[in-house]
Amino acid sequence: MTRHHPTIVQTYQSAMRHRSLVLAGLVGALMLSILVDCAVGPAAFSPATLVRAIVAPSAVDAQTSLIVWQIRMPYALMAACVGGALGLAGAEMQTILANPLASPFTLGLSAAGAFGASLAIVLGWHVSFVPDMWLTAGSAFVCATLSVWFLDVLVRLRQGGTGTVILCGVALVFSFQALVALMQFVATEDALQNLVFWTLGSLTRTTWGTLGLLAGALGCIFPFSLRAAWPLTTLRMGEDRAASLGVDVPCLRRASLVRISLLCALAVAFVGVIGFIGLVAPHIARRLVGEDHRFYLPASMLSGAFILSLAALVARVLVPGVVVPTGIVTALVGIPFFLVIVLRGGGDAP
Amino acid sequence: MTHTPPAGLVVNNLGVRYGRRSVLAGVHAGPFPHGAVCAVLGPNGSGKSTLLRAMGGLLRATGAVTLDGVDLAPLPLPLRAQHCLYLPQALPEPVRLNVLDAMLAARHATGRQSASTTEDIDAAMACLHDVGIAHLATRSLHELSGGQRQLAGLAQALGRKPRALLLDEPLSALDPYYQQTVMALLRRETTQRGLVTIIVLHDLNMALNQCDLACLLHDGHILAYGSPTDALTPENLRTVYRIQARVDEGLNGQRFISTTGVV
Numbered sequence: 001m002t003r004h005h006p007t008i009v010q011t012y013q014s015a016m017r018h019r020s021l022v023l024a025g026l027v028g029a030l031m032l033s034i035l036v037d038c039a040v041g042p043a044a045f046s047p048a049t050l051v052r053a054i055v056a057p058s059a060v061d062a063q064t065s066l067i068v069w070q071i072r073m074p075y076a077l078m079a080a081c082v083g084g085a086l087g088l089a090g091a092e093m094q095t096i097l098a099n100p101l102a103s104p105f106t107l108g109l110s111a112a113g114a115f116g117a118s119l120a121i122v123l124g125w126h127v128s129f130v131p132d133m134w135l136t137a138g139s140a141f142v143c144a145t146l147s148v149w150f151l152d153v154l155v156r157l158r159q160g161g162t163g164t165v166i167l168c169g170v171a172l173v174f175s176f177q178a179l180v181a182l183m184q185f186v187a188t189e190d191a192l193q194n195l196v197f198w199t200l201g202s203l204t205r206t207t208w209g210t211l212g213l214l215a216g217a218l219g220c221i222f223p224f225s226l227r228a229a230w231p232l233t234t235l236r237m238g239e240d241r242a243a244s245l246g247v248d249v250p251c252l253r254r255a256s257l258v259r260i261s262l263l264c265a266l267a268v269a270f271v272g273v274i275g276f277i278g279l280v281a282p283h284i285a286r287r288l289v290g291e292d293h294r295f296y297l298p299a300s301m302l303s304g305a306f307i308l309s310l311a312a313l314v315a316r317v318l319v320p321g322v323v324v325p326t327g328i329v330t331a332l333v334g335i336p337f338f339l340v341i342v343l344r345g346g347g348d349a350p
Numbered sequence: 351m352t353h354t355p356p357a358g359l360v361v362n363n364l365g366v367r368y369g370r371r372s373v374l375a376g377v378h379a380g381p382f383p384h385g386a387v388c389a390v391l392g393p394n395g396s397g398k399s400t401l402l403r404a405m406g407g408l409l410r411a412t413g414a415v416t417l418d419g420v421d422l423a424p425l426p427l428p429l430r431a432q433h434c435l436y437l438p439q440a441l442p443e444p445v446r447l448n449v450l451d452a453m454l455a456a457r458h459a460t461g462r463q464s465a466s467t468t469e470d471i472d473a474a475m476a477c478l479h480d481v482g483i484a485h486l487a488t489r490s491l492h493e494l495s496g497g498q499r500q501l502a503g504l505a506q507a508l509g510r511k512p513r514a515l516l517l518d519e520p521l522s523a524l525d526p527y528y529q530q531t532v533m534a535l536l537r538r539e540t541t542q543r544g545l546v547t548i549i550v551l552h553d554l555n556m557a558l559n560q561c562d563l564a565c566l567l568h569d570g571h572i573l574a575y576g577s578p579t580d581a582l583t584p585e586n587l588r589t590v591y592r593i594q595a596r597v598d599e600g601l602n603g604q605r606f607i608s609t610t611g612v613v
Binding site for chain 1: 406408426427428429430431432435436437438439440442443445446447448450451452454455456458459460471475484485487488490491503506507510
């Protein structure tokens, strides 16, 4: 039928090209932001030095190489990976729950993670041969994962719709926040210091090990998300409609929950509570490329990565000599960005 | 001796329970033949939607639903949707997705492939052309009117090439223009494609004049099934809807039902 509608098909194809270009643009912006993140700091490098330090570490002096490779690179890359994980998880969450307010933060995953971390820190858990940091991360991971499954079971027992999920999620947020407050109340001075790291969210403790684990998980999960892009797109048009077109909605939703819980739990485990990204990145992606999930999912992941990368940069230059916890900065950086995109798009509901 | 299975869709001893409450029990309906539009009528809460959802496989039900002699019950949902497709009452949500992408998503929803070929786009465009909204292909669903979205939803369903189409109140959210448009479209496609088309309606006159068959549902069982003139009698309407009604014949041969009060 192409011969009957040549212009419409051409318009469609040029729209597809436009969306691909937007994705490419996001990748470019992210790379640039990561590079700037590596260059800026107490010891400022020229772009040439930075490129040389990255491409051929042996060509620059040992100190420069150390700063770039051991401090700034993991920090910058971790920001991008955590942002990407939260962005992707938020996008899937808003689709399967059909609610623009859904995010890892609003459904209690982050709070559960913080509670898990606080358990390990305040109760002073030690296991021989396991560094404390990994133990804390592990505890946060287990709690965040359990909270998602608890939510899933609760909703399945009651046969509730997506509204029930959101309400149960809000209940979880408040419960875990109260529990974290309780842990803070009984914590010792030292443990409290440590705990603040979790509740405010910080990238400064990144190592190549944690970075590798998160990046690996993101790399493994993303293809599965993309493979579910068509059914997820159908789900956006209504749960009944997707089911009537032959999509096994409960199965799709469960698979998506597994991906979301892995991504969020890992992100929370390593860097603590970072809100806002998972909520905002999907909205930005929707404005930029629409809701065809083949583009929407990667766009949300890239937007999340880009915003957190910018936030990480601001966190280091905001107060000279101090790295402000990233969780504080994300909202400050993200909200103007968010408002511009939402208000420019005409102001209608997503 | 050979036994030829009945052509069309047949519902046999169908039962549906919500928890402990039985909504439908022992329903026999049909046969609904190919190439005919059949209206399912009944008051609110009489089990129309439940019947259609159970037939479409969206609800767990006992009994059998056969299409041309093949029992649909044991088929997994994706396969079942290829035979018999249920369209929900809710219009497609106004999301930021253009109509052509919505068509492609419906086409690929149960498949593994991720890229859409030119043939896919051509097939989708042909379907949009049939439904009369080819010019809206690159418009986003959130910019369309309810009627246009309903047509897009129909195009999605027809694009899946089912043999039976079950529509749950497809006209209830539409203005008179789109009610007539959608109805005319359904009649044409039903004849051309030889579909078994079953639609839930509230508009008695639409059922009387524009449908080939009518099926009256009362308290979870079929009270009358046959040509609309035979099924929609004042007595039946009195039993089912608790209304007093008169059937008149107009000058142009059209019949119309006027309600004169409640019982």
